[in-house]
Amino acid sequence: EFKSNLARERADAVEELSRYLPEREAATGARFIGIATDGLDWEAYEMRGGAPFLLRGYKTDPKRPDALLAWLDGAVATRAEIPPDALNIIAELGAGSIAFLRAQGDLRAAWASVIDHPTASLQRQLWSQLLTLVYGKEVEDDELWLQHTFLVIVAKSIAARIMEVEADDPEAILSGRVFTAAGIYGAVESDFFDWILLAPAGPELVRRLARHVGRFRLREVRIDVLKILYESLIDRDQRHGLGEYYTPDWLAAKLVRRAVERPLQQTVLDPACGSGTFLFHAVRRVLDEAEDAGLERTLWAAEATRLVAGMDIHPIAVIIARVTYLLALAPALGDRTGSVSIPVYLSDAMQLSVQSYMHRQELVITVPAAPGTSGEPVRNGGATGGATTNGAAVLAFPETLARDGPLFDKLIEDVRAASNATESVDQFRRRGVRTIEQHYKRDLHAPEEIALDDLAKTYVTYDRLRRTGRDTIWGYVARNLTRPFTFSYGARWAAVLIGNPPWLAFRHMTPGLQKRFKELAKGERIFVGGKMATQNDLCALFTVRAAGLYLQAAGTLAFVLPRAAMRGGQYAPFRTGGYEGARISWYEAWDLDRVEPLFPVPACVVIGRRRATAKSIPDKVTAYAGHLPMRDASEAMADERLKLTSVDAPPAARIDAGERRSDFQKMFRQGATLVPRMLCLVERKSQGRLGSSAASPLVASRRSTQEKAPWKSLPAVEAPVERAFLKPVYLGESILPFRVWRAFEGVVPMSARGEVLDAKAATDLGWSGLAGWMRAAEAAWNTSKRNDLSLVEQFDFYGKLTSQYPTPPLRVVYSKAGTHPAACLIRDVSGVIDHMLYWAAPESEDEGYFLIAILNSEADRKRIETLQSRGLFGARHFDKVMFTLPIPRFSAAVALHRDLAAAGREAEGLAATFEIPEATPFARARRAVRDGLREAGVSGRIDALVTRLLDA
Numbered sequence: 001e002f003k004s005n006l007a008r009e010r011a012d013a014v015e016e017l018s019r020y021l022p023e024r025e026a027a028t029g030a031r032f033i034g035i036a037t038d039g040l041d042w043e044a045y046e047m048r049g050g051a052p053f054l055l056r057g058y059k060t061d062p063k064r065p066d067a068l069l070a071w072l073d074g075a076v077a078t079r080a081e082i083p084p085d086a087l088n089i090i091a092e093l094g095a096g097s098i099a100f101l102r103a104q105g106d107l108r109a110a111w112a113s114v115i116d117h118p119t120a121s122l123q124r125q126l127w128s129q130l131l132t133l134v135y136g137k138e139v140e141d142d143e144l145w146l147q148h149t150f151l152v153i154v155a156k157s158i159a160a161r162i163m164e165v166e167a168d169d170p171e172a173i174l175s176g177r178v179f180t181a182a183g184i185y186g187a188v189e190s191d192f193f194d195w196i197l198l199a200p201a202g203p204e205l206v207r208r209l210a211r212h213v214g215r216f217r218l219r220e221v222r223i224d225v226l227k228i229l230y231e232s233l234i235d236r237d238q239r240h241g242l243g244e245y246y247t248p249d250w251l252a253a254k255l256v257r258r259a260v261e262r263p264l265q266q267t268v269l270d271p272a273c274g275s276g277t278f279l280f281h282a283v284r285r286v287l288d289e290a291e292d293a294g295l296e297r298t299l300w301a302a303e304a305t306r307l308v309a310g311m312d313i314h315p316i317a318v319i320i321a322r323v324t325y326l327l328a329l330a331p332a333l334g335d336r337t338g339s340v341s342i343p344v345y346l347s348d349a350m351q352l353s354v355q356s357y358m359h360r361q362e363l364v365i366t367v368p369a370a371p372g373t374s375g376e377p378v379r380n381g382g383a384t385g386g387a388t389t390n391g392a393a394v395l396a397f398p399e400t401l402a403r404d405g406p407l408f409d410k411l412i413e414d415v416r417a418a419s420n421a422t423e424s425v426d427q428f429r430r431r432g433v434r435t436i437e438q439h440y441k442r443d444l445h446a447p448e449e450i451a452l453d454d455l456a457k458t459y460v461t462y463d464r465l466r467r468t469g470r471d472t473i474w475g476y477v478a479r480n481l482t483r484p485f486t487f488s489y490g491a492r493w494a495a496v497l498i499g500n501p502p503w504l505a506f507r508h509m510t511p512g513l514q515k516r517f518k519e520l521a522k523g524e525r526i527f528v529g530g531k532m533a534t535q536n537d538l539c540a541l542f543t544v545r546a547a548g549l550y551l552q553a554a555g556t557l558a559f560v561l562p563r564a565a566m567r568g569g570q571y572a573p574f575r576t577g578g579y580e581g582a583r584i585s586w587y588e589a590w591d592l593d594r595v596e597p598l599f600p601v602p603a604c605v606v607i608g609r610r611r612a613t614a615k616s617i618p619d620k621v622t623a624y625a626g627h628l629p630m631r632d633a634s635e636a637m638a639d640e641r642l643k644l645t646s647v648d649a650p651p652a653a654r655i656d657a658g659e660r661r662s663d664f665q666k667m668f669r670q671g672a673t674l675v676p677r678m679l680c681l682v683e684r685k686s687q688g689r690l691g692s693s694a695a696s697p698l699v700a701s702r703r704s705t706q707e708k709a710p711w712k713s714l715p716a717v718e719a720p721v722e723r724a725f726l727k728p729v730y731l732g733e734s735i736l737p738f739r740v741w742r743a744f745e746g747v748v749p750m751s752a753r754g755e756v757l758d759a760k761a762a763t764d765l766g767w768s769g770l771a772g773w774m775r776a777a778e779a780a781w782n783t784s785k786r787n788d789l790s791l792v793e794q795f796d797f798y799g800k801l802t803s804q805y806p807t808p809p810l811r812v813v814y815s816k817a818g819t820h821p822a823a824c825l826i827r828d829v830s831g832v833i834d835h836m837l838y839w840a841a842p843e844s845e846d847e848g849y850f851l852i853a854i855l856n857s858e859a860d861r862k863r864i865e866t867l868q869s870r871g872l873f874g875a876r877h878f879d880k881v882m883f884t885l886p887i888p889r890f891s892a893a894v895a896l897h898r899d900l901a902a903a904g905r906e907a908e909g910l911a912a913t914f915e916i917p918e919a920t921p922f923a924r925a926r927r928a929v930r931d932g933l934r935e936a937g938v939s940g941r942i943d944a945l946v947t948r949l950l951d952a
């Protein structure tokens with residue numbers, strides 16, 4: 001529908017489309033998109049709920065006509081045979097594409113129609129349960145579930161396109177039936193996301209997406225295209241919170257080339273394969289070497305699948321990785337003479353679910369309770385038999401049988417077939433005996449007898465699940481999750497371990513995972529306690545445990561890790577190479593800190609071999625530096641743009657981050673944990689002509705765009721609160737170098753005697769206003785909190801609030817985080833310091849000026865830069881790193897100390913004169929003060945004095 005001015009005539013355009021679209025859809029039986037435009041603005045609509053629904057708009061950029069054509073093509077699908085590059089993948093299928101936006105609405109409706117179906121609900125529960133293992137925290141997110149479903153449909157449609165499966169058979173696309181018929185196993189199979197076929201409109205959605213995917217020239221694929229799609233669809237902040245950092249193709253290709261020296265001889269395992277980037281390049285390396293070596297072409301596919309394998313605990317990653325593996329293998333599939341199996345498994349490489357009893361091991365899988373029931377799951381099989389509670393149970397699979405993958409697959413098929421035939425436990429056991437004896441061509445051994453008894457107990461539970469309609473997924477789950485037993489059996493499978501393990505800090509894990517992590521990390525001798533305990537990272541334990549479980553003697557280990565692995569105190573035991581389960585001789589490292597763009601946090605690569613004697617990460621590393629035009633640049637482009645130099649490894653921090661070089665360290669304390677902000681910070685509410693009570697002003701939660709889930713979606717707290725409890729709160733953004741910028745008002749529940757008051761205590765003391773605020777705030781906290789603390793315990797965590805009372809008349813404060821330091825003096829005896837600041841009470845005003853001169857100096861910052869954690873924009877988090885420098889206590893008898901104090905006083909006076917508009921963002925205001933002090937020459941003099949002080 002064309003208009004001369006869409007902004008003015010939009011209502012008319014939408015009204016026209018509301019007639020056109022239903023008419024066309026009724027006449028053809030097909031779904032249509034309507035576009036309204038005036039040539040400058042373009043808007044795409046579809047019918048939802050009887051009215052046009054805006055999917056996406058676009059404004060023409062005359063300098064980029066190609067972008068308009070890409071948008072139009074995504075809306076009306078005009079091109080066939082599209083090149084499968086990153087830009088086209090994102091434009092046609094990414095988060096902003098018309099295809100995704102249409103599918104999003106259809107998926108919501110489809111899920112609503114099957115949410116109570118026993119099979120669909122079980123699939124959703126298992127998906128959530130596995131993601132809890134992946135991310136270390138519970139994941140209950142409908143949008144993520146639907147995004148993953150979309151990704152799976154697209155991934156399987158890509159696989160179907162490779163095999164030229166007709167798009168009109170949704171069941172064949174999702175189940176992989178055609179692959180099995182063609183002798184290609186494990187590429188596509190029924191899984192968690194088949195729920196879409198249960199929805200009335202689900203099959204048609206699969207058909208539509210499959211047709212859309214079919215427009216790409218997939219035979220031209222040279223990169224991990226599905227990783228690009230995943231990163232487009234899943235919000236970056238969400239991926240960061242979940243610890244997902246996918247490796248760009250250039251880095252994966254380069255690391256594969258370095259680690260896999262004999263492609264036709266070495267078995268390569270990526271135990272955290274993600275979307276399959278490393279697998280893609282490892283398979284292509286095998287095929288290239290097979291061609292160069294003159295290997296018969298009919299053997300290429302079999303050799304690649306024999307030599308390269310992967311596993312991951314992330315269900316969506318595994319499905320994507322299998323299709324990525326298939327894309328890598330595509331050049332060899334047409335010439336193969338036998339069947340092949342895609343060796344990518346949904347597995348817990350760390351074997352966190354493995355339990356031991358009576359010198360035997362078993363994999364234990366918790367069966368979620370059926371919706372509407374309650375009760376704790378009770379193990380069956382193994383040591384405790386088959387008890388269950390309210391429909392919840394646990395399936396146990398003995399390692400003796402599971403370590404032989406092909407045998408175990410046959411036994412799982414026996415479980416399914418026996419249950420479908422309603423066989424008794426004894427009948428199933430006899431079936432299992434025949435399978436084992438035929439597989440090994442001998443009689444059962446004693447350990448197999450015992451293991452089969454355990455499996456028979458599991459059969460009882462499986463059979464009950466089948467009878468209640470909750471059995472469709474268990475064969476898939478069991479076959480996959482037991483694969484680590486196969487890879488770790490005997491002399492271990494992998495000649496090369498390669499990949500990018502999950503990066504997840506201890507503080508972000510669930511309590512259950514924290515407990516298990518601590519046990520395993522202590523067992524491997526890599527756990528760092530004390531104040532650095534929360535900085536331990538899963539990637540270190542994963543690396544060590546994977547080496548012990550899967551890496552052959554003299555095998556190569558090459559992993560992408562956070563750069564902190566080369567320098568952070570929490571990685572000090574890891575860097576030694578001496579672990580309980582394996583000894584690693586680290587012989588090479590790459591520092592990727594100066595590569596842009598790469599990851600949100602700086603990264604490195606470490607390479608070593610499993611040896612009898614451990615060796616620490618070397619003192620000399622290869623530094624990569626340069627700017628790439630895109631994150632997923634090719635290896636050739638990286639070689640052209642990146643400069644390599646041999647440099648000294650970054651200075652390593654001590655294990656004990658609390659080791660003091662300066663006595664000031666013990667003086668400074670972190671401020672109170674006044675988060676979530678909406679339950680503390682407030683704004684005054686106007687009451688019109690009635691005015692406001694001077695004794696108990698009406699206040700409401702101060703809202704901010706920086707709020708995170710779940711707090712940003714909660715309603716504001718509002719109540720009249722007594723003035724005695726409305727305090728100035730100083731945040732990180734409250735201070736500039738040498739100058740207080742602005743305080744925020746907050747409800748601080750502290751009595752005059754320095755006691756923290758909850759709602760009950762406030763009521764008992766007669767503070768009705770504070771009691772009303774705290775009741776509402778505590779209710780919001782208790783329904784959405786993610787720890788076991790009460791709200792007042794959160795505010796006063798480790799005594800960080802009560803320690804501020806009685807308030808000293810003079811305090812030195814400095815910012816916890818930032819690219820540049822900011823420190824100043826606070827003379828407000830009523831103000832409260834937030835956790836984004838550190839504070840101390842100096843013994844004199846001169847000592848305060850002495851301190852802020854040092855803490856604000858660039859000379860000081862440069863000396864501790866390498867000890868800071870680093871983020872996307874460089875060094876961050878000062879915490880108490882400054883006090884690793886030899887900063888002495890102030891002495892008026894020392895001329896240099898007096899000079900620094902005088903310079904600090906002068907800087908404070910000058911900073912107060914700079915005119916900075918009130919609405920200026922605090923980062924820009926800080927920069928204005930730094931620029932002004934530098935132009936005045938004050939900063940230079942302070943830096944010179946600080947350099948003299950530290951050098952002395």
